[in-house]
Every structure is written in C-alpha cells, then in structure tokens.
Amino acid sequence: MYSHRRTVALFFLTFSLFGIGEAAPKQCRCLYGQSCWPNQSAFAALSRQISQPLINPVPPASACYPASSPSGDCAAVLTNFQDGLWRADQPGAMQSPAFETYTLRNGTIEGCYSNTTLGLPCLQGNVPPVGVDARTVGDVQAAVVFARKNNLRLVIKNSGHDYLGRSAGRGGFMLWTHHLKExxxxxxxxxxxxxxxxxxxxxxxxxxxxxxxxxxxxxxxxxxxxxxxxxxxxxxxxxxxxxxxxxxxxxxxxxxxxxxxxxxxxxxxxxxxxxxxxxxxxxxxxxxxxxxxxxxxxxxxxxxxxxxxxxxxxxxxxxxxxxxxxxxIFPFAQSALTAAFATPSIAQSVLTEFVKLQPKLADLGWGGFTFITPAGIQINYVAPNIDVAKANATFSPFADFVLNATQGAAQVGYTSFANFPDYFNVVFTGSPPQVGFPTELTARLLSRSMAERNPAKVAQAILAINDTVGAFSVAGGASSKPDPDAMALHPSMRKAVTNVMASVVWPEGSSGAVVQQQIEVLKKKTQILDRITTDSAAYLNEASLYEKDFKKSFFGSHYPKLRSIKAKYDPQSLFVVPRGVASDEWDSELRCRL
Known part of the structure; x- marks a missing residue:
C-alpha cells in the first residue's frame, strides 16, 4: 500500500491495533485499521505532493524480530539502543522507550523490546504506522492538509526528546521534521x-x-x-x-x-x-x-x-x-564539587546551605546541574567571562562549609574554558547513557522566595524523595528580568532559580502491573516535590503526565489566553498533545472529543 520496504513488517506489527472495518465514531479522529482510514489512492496522491517516499515507522527493536523485519540489522540496534543520536535518526524511536509502548485497558502492554529472550511479541505499540518525512515546507503543508482532510490524529515528531508522549500516538499519522536541517x-x-x-x-x-x-x-x-x-x-x-x-x-x-x-x-x-x-x-x-x-x-x-x-x-x-x-563568544570557568554524606544530618545541613546559595549564584550569572541523593551530592556550575580565581572566590565559602560538614569527604575543582564548544565536548560527550531505557519524569520549580525563606524545608523535601534528584539551576538572573506576561511562558519561570526533577525507571518489557507501580511512585514523588512550591509550577518539557491540574502547573494564569489563541488558529484542534492546551477537551487517548 505504501512505498516502503517494510510494508510487510507494518502489517505484522499493526494488525492488532484495531478491529478490521471498525468505523470512527462521530467527533473522533480516524485511526489506522478503521474503515475511514485513507485508501491506497489517497496515499498515492499524497506521495505525488511530497519530496520523499512515505515512511512506515516501526519500533527500533523490530529489527531483532526476523518475522517482522527480515532485512533488519539487529546488531546495529543492540549497539546503538542507548545512543541518542541514533534514536533521533529512527522515525519510530523515542528517546525514552516508555513512549513507544501502549497500555491496553486491561493493563497489558504492547511494544517491541530489544531483549528478545523475554518471549514477548514485537508489536507496533504507540508508534504511528505511517508518516511523511518532511524535507521542505511544502512537505509539511501537504502532510497537515492531508491529516486535516482525512480527520487523522496528527503526531509531530522531531528527535523524540519528549517526556509527555507528544511525539507518539497509536494509530496516528506522523509528520517527521527531523530532516528539516536548513x-x-x-x-x-x-x-x-x-x-x-x-x-x-x-x-x-x-x-x-x-x-x-x-x-x-x-x-x-x-x-x-x-x-x-x-x-x-x-x-x-x-x-x-x-x-x-x-x-x-x-x-x-x-x-x-x-x-x-x-x-x-x-x-x-x-x-x-x-x-x-x-x-x-x-x-x-x-x-x-x-x-x-x-x-x-x-x-x-x-x-x-x-x-x-x-x-x-x-x-x-x-x-x-x-x-x-x-x-x-566568551571564556568561562567551571566549578565542580562532589561530597559524600555519612549521616542524614550532614545531608540536611549541606543541602540547606546549597539551597540558600541558589539566588546568589543566579544573580552572579552562574548556572549548572546538580545530582543529589541521601548519600551524596555532585555539582557542576559555570559562569561566563570569569577566570578560575573568580570562580574560586565565589564558591570557596560553600566548598569550605561542605568540607567541614563532611569532615573532608568532599572534593572541589575549578576549570577554565576558552569557549563553549570546548566545555560541551568535555562534559556532554562520552558520558553514561541518558536515553534508551523506560523512564518518566516529574519536576517542580524552586522559587527564589522559597530558597531564601525556607531552605531547610526545601532540602528536607528533596532528601525525602530518597532517590536521585536533579537540581538544574537554569533560571534567575537575566531570565527573571522580562515581564512575566510578555509571553506565554509560565509566570513562575521568571520567579524560579532552580528546576528540581525526579524520575522513575523500570526494566524493559515490564508488566503493566510493574509499570503502574512505578507510576504511583512517580505520583508520590510529585507530591513530595510540591512541598517546595506554593503554586505547583513545573517546566512542561520536564514534567509529569499525572499532574492533578496541568493547566495550573504548566501554564498558570496564561492558560485562558492560550486557549483563546488556539481557538483562533486551530479551531478544530488538529494539533492536540498530552497535557497541552485544550487536551482536556479530549479523551485520555486524544482520539475523541468529550
């Protein structure tokens, strides 16, 4: 039906999606396998309008299942499964494989796993089965018009770096923008x-x-x-x-x-x-x-x-x-500190001091990332246009405090860089894998006022997660200066100094019960992190699907205006994503209007 070498594999993978001949109810998107799905003639007409052949995205691990992908290279899959660049180049791959899978109403999970010894079938899961590999604006326009005309669920995917599931959609029609490299x-x-x-x-x-x-x-x-x-x-x-x-x-x-x-x-x-x-x-x-x-x-x-x-x-x-x-281009310096906590009281003391430091660092133009557990802390901060001596002067009071509190169980170092690429190539290449395993996130924005007034309470909440917590100091300073209402960004982002994030991970191929158990753990972590906020604000690109009030957490007071603008430019909600503007007007699968 489609011009692609994996047509047979596509049929194998997606046969279980829907009942043959099932029609789309009124006010619902048409999904693959339903009688309303565009026929071969319609797709042939679309093919003539675009610059590349239509694609049939499949889960990346399908190459390890000869029945579904007889020409696939399983060795390449196993070698690159946790390589983010490789995953970005696969139309059916998400950076977190959790979003490649689909959970049925009975709790069963459909997916395709690299571990073939699990004895599970390779199924399409949540990966859209057909799509357009856009290389030009004209390709994008043709795909959008086709999806609107045929009432399809349109899924826009770029690199697959998404932790709300916005880059996937069961039975949908994918618009892959990864090759718009202008x-x-x-x-x-x-x-x-x-x-x-x-x-x-x-x-x-x-x-x-x-x-x-x-x-x-x-x-x-x-x-x-x-x-x-x-x-x-x-x-x-x-x-x-x-x-x-x-x-x-x-x-x-x-x-x-x-x-x-x-x-x-x-x-x-x-x-x-x-x-x-x-x-x-x-x-x-x-x-x-x-x-x-x-x-x-x-x-x-x-x-x-x-x-x-x-x-x-x-x-x-x-x-x-x-x-x-x-x-x-500017030179800059990096401050790095690691410390081990022998007791809970040491952990509380050091982390309280760290939280108190956040507003000062932001005011001085510092930013960075920190990983915290009850057993220790790892800090990496940078600031433009300073040398090692100035970095030492800024960080040495805190470093001395940590060395004293931990009785010397800490190390601190300072490094200078001539430019950003030098730093990026040292810190962000060759590190342990960040993707390729099932994970979901939750986060809260730490405001300046909370860091200044309640540092001990914030530290206590972070340690109560009892797992690794990321504290990304990516706000404050210049980012706090613009008018909070000048753009749609959550107003609390302008008041924040740090994004505090936690996660859950589960083994590939876990049962629905195990995954649900981890989701409940994630919800509890969200509740704990909520103690560090007054408004439950979160950075929506690193957040949880299970917010009690996503409008409040992701958009705050800007939501009504956002909804109004969406109504003007997209009245039929062709563009609808999990926990996005107007998503609450659709069912949980974003298939039918409520």
Missing amino acids: RSFNARFIPQGAPRSQRKTYQGELLAHQSSPCLILFIKSSGHLGSGVQWGEAYDYVNQQGRFILGGLSLDGTVGAAGGWILGGGHSTFSSTFGFGVDNVLEFKAVLADGKFVTVNAYQNTDLFWAMRGGGGGTFGVLTSVTYQTHP
Missing part, C-alpha cells in the same frame, strides 16, 4: 514586517544604520535553524560563525533546536546570563492547521508569537524554523 547566519537581521522608520530595541542588540532618508534598524548576528537541527549541530554551526547561541544541554546535543524545547520555554545552564530560549527568539516560521505558511514575530501574527514562546510544542502549528539572537 541553517543560515545573518550578521544583520530585520524581522519581517518591522517598520524601518520605527526605532525598536531588541534584546539590547540593536544597531542603527543611516544609509538613506529612512532609519534602517539591524539586529546583531542571528542564527536561522530548521526544526530538524539538533543542538549539537547548531553549536558547531554558530561557533563557526564566531558566535555563541543559547541552547539546551544533553549528551551529544541530541535535543532539537527548533522544536518542543523552544516552544516550551527552553532553559539552559546559561539562562541566568542570557535568559531563556524564548527570550532569544527573533522569529518563528510555522505551518498552521489550514496549511498556511506564516511568519511569526513581534510584527506579524503577534498573538501567535506570544503563544509560541512557552505555550508548548505540537499545539498551535508545525514549527519549521526559528531565528535566534546570537552572542559574542
């Missing part, structure tokens, strides 16, 4: 629609150029990135231009630079110096639900510009590219 650099950028006679200050990077009777305003160096560009690629490219770009940090830079990261806000180790990702956006390009290709900035589609800066991925349209403000 990139360009403009030393002097003017947003489309900007009036040349109007003086406009843009992030303090404005240049005035008087070359005619009209005053022409230029923005200093911008980087234009297609939605398939990953941060590792973006860093290399922008560095070649002699500039720095604020972005996400993950092993090998696998996170998409122009996808869910930026649409959810985009935090970074350098946010206290340069703001959040959304503070550095100059312009979006996107395809709307009606197939129209639009420019979104401070002068065109301004309400959508407000919404897309923090309103969440896969919600208002298909993001095809982002133009970012860039910054001069």
Whole structure:
C-alpha cells in the first residue's frame, strides 16, 4: 500500500491495533485499521505532493524480530539502543522507550523490546504506522492538509526528546521534521514586517544604520535553524560563525533546536546570563492547521508569537524554523564539587546551605546541574567571562562549609574554558547513557522566595524523595528580568532559580502491573516535590503526565489566553498533545472529543 520496504513488517506489527472495518465514531479522529482510514489512492496522491517516499515507522527493536523485519540489522540496534543520536535518526524511536509502548485497558502492554529472550511479541505499540518525512515546507503543508482532510490524529515528531508522549500516538499519522536541517547566519537581521522608520530595541542588540532618508534598524548576528537541527549541530554551526547561541544541554546535543524545547520555554545552564530560549527568539516560521505558511514575530501574527514562546510544542502549528539572537563568544570557568554524606544530618545541613546559595549564584550569572541523593551530592556550575580565581572566590565559602560538614569527604575543582564548544565536548560527550531505557519524569520549580525563606524545608523535601534528584539551576538572573506576561511562558519561570526533577525507571518489557507501580511512585514523588512550591509550577518539557491540574502547573494564569489563541488558529484542534492546551477537551487517548 505504501512505498516502503517494510510494508510487510507494518502489517505484522499493526494488525492488532484495531478491529478490521471498525468505523470512527462521530467527533473522533480516524485511526489506522478503521474503515475511514485513507485508501491506497489517497496515499498515492499524497506521495505525488511530497519530496520523499512515505515512511512506515516501526519500533527500533523490530529489527531483532526476523518475522517482522527480515532485512533488519539487529546488531546495529543492540549497539546503538542507548545512543541518542541514533534514536533521533529512527522515525519510530523515542528517546525514552516508555513512549513507544501502549497500555491496553486491561493493563497489558504492547511494544517491541530489544531483549528478545523475554518471549514477548514485537508489536507496533504507540508508534504511528505511517508518516511523511518532511524535507521542505511544502512537505509539511501537504502532510497537515492531508491529516486535516482525512480527520487523522496528527503526531509531530522531531528527535523524540519528549517526556509527555507528544511525539507518539497509536494509530496516528506522523509528520517527521527531523530532516528539516536548513541553517543560515545573518550578521544583520530585520524581522519581517518591522517598520524601518520605527526605532525598536531588541534584546539590547540593536544597531542603527543611516544609509538613506529612512532609519534602517539591524539586529546583531542571528542564527536561522530548521526544526530538524539538533543542538549539537547548531553549536558547531554558530561557533563557526564566531558566535555563541543559547541552547539546551544533553549528551551529544541530541535535543532539537527548533522544536518542543523552544516552544516550551527552553532553559539552559546559561539562562541566568542570557535568559531563556524564548527570550532569544527573533522569529518563528510555522505551518498552521489550514496549511498556511506564516511568519511569526513581534510584527506579524503577534498573538501567535506570544503563544509560541512557552505555550508548548505540537499545539498551535508545525514549527519549521526559528531565528535566534546570537552572542559574542566568551571564556568561562567551571566549578565542580562532589561530597559524600555519612549521616542524614550532614545531608540536611549541606543541602540547606546549597539551597540558600541558589539566588546568589543566579544573580552572579552562574548556572549548572546538580545530582543529589541521601548519600551524596555532585555539582557542576559555570559562569561566563570569569577566570578560575573568580570562580574560586565565589564558591570557596560553600566548598569550605561542605568540607567541614563532611569532615573532608568532599572534593572541589575549578576549570577554565576558552569557549563553549570546548566545555560541551568535555562534559556532554562520552558520558553514561541518558536515553534508551523506560523512564518518566516529574519536576517542580524552586522559587527564589522559597530558597531564601525556607531552605531547610526545601532540602528536607528533596532528601525525602530518597532517590536521585536533579537540581538544574537554569533560571534567575537575566531570565527573571522580562515581564512575566510578555509571553506565554509560565509566570513562575521568571520567579524560579532552580528546576528540581525526579524520575522513575523500570526494566524493559515490564508488566503493566510493574509499570503502574512505578507510576504511583512517580505520583508520590510529585507530591513530595510540591512541598517546595506554593503554586505547583513545573517546566512542561520536564514534567509529569499525572499532574492533578496541568493547566495550573504548566501554564498558570496564561492558560485562558492560550486557549483563546488556539481557538483562533486551530479551531478544530488538529494539533492536540498530552497535557497541552485544550487536551482536556479530549479523551485520555486524544482520539475523541468529550
């Protein structure tokens, strides 16, 4: 039916999805296997409109099941299963395999596992069976129009770095943006629609150029990135231009630079110096639900510009590219500390002091990541435009406190870097795997006021998780300066200093009962972390699917305006994702309207 070598495998994997000939109820999306699903003629017509053959995404482990993928390379799967770059290159792979699986109503889990000795069948699970490998804006438009015309559940996937399940959808139609790799650099950028006679200050990077009777305003160096560009690629490219770009940090830079990261806000180790990702956006390009290709900035589609800066991925349209403000390259220093806790009282003492330190570090432009357990702590912080001596001066009081509290069971070190790529290549390559195993997350934003007024309470709550907790100091400083209502980003992000995150993990192929048990553990961890907040605010890109009130946790007071903007640009909710704007108006599978 589709032009792809895995047609037979597709049939094998998806046969169990739905009853043959089942129709889609009214007000429901049409899913694969139902009688409403587009026929061969319809897909043939779509194929003529796009630049690449249609794809049939399958779970990555399917290559290890000869009956479903006779030509697959199982050895490559086993070698790369926990490699984020490899996973990003597989249309059916999510960075967390938990979202490749699907739980039936009876609690049974369908999936496809790399461990073939489990004796479980290889099934399609939650991976959409058909899709478009978009290489051009025209491909995106054709896919969107096709999905809308045929009432399909549209799933937008980039690198698969998603912990709310937004990149997967059982029986859906995938739009894979991973190969939209366009990139360009403009030393002097003017947003489309900007009036040349109007003086406009843009992030303090404005240049005035008087070359005619009209005053022409230029923005200093911008980087234009297609939605398939990953941060590792973006860093290399922008560095070649002699500039720095604020972005996400993950092993090998696998996170998409122009996808869910930026649409959810985009935090970074350098946010206290340069703001959040959304503070550095100059312009979006996107395809709307009606197939129209639009420019979104401070002068065109301004309400959508407000919404897309923090309103969440896969919600208002298909993001095809982002133009970012860039910054001069800078040297910086790193402070690293590890310590072991011999007793609970030592852990409480050190962590309380660490929490108290957060606002000060943010004010000084420091950011970093910390991993905490009841047995110890590992800290890595950086700050631009300082040397080792200044780093020592900033951190030595805290380091001395830790050395004294732990009776010397601590180590501290300082390192200087000439530029960001040097740091990235040392810290974010060759580390232990971060992906390729089933996991789900929960998190809460630690506000400045809580860190200052109740550090002991915060420390107590973190230790009560009784497991590894990540404390990512990715806010405060410059990211706290903009007006909280200037864009859709949760207002509490502007008041935060640290994102505190916990997780659960389970063995591949676990039963539904085991997975549900871990989900209940995750819910309890959320309740514990809620003690460090006053409003249950969370960064929606690193959060839980099981929030009691996702509107409050992910969007706060901005939700009503977001809902109104979505109604304007996507009245039929073609773009609907788990815990996204208007998702509560659909059933739990986002298939039927309530």
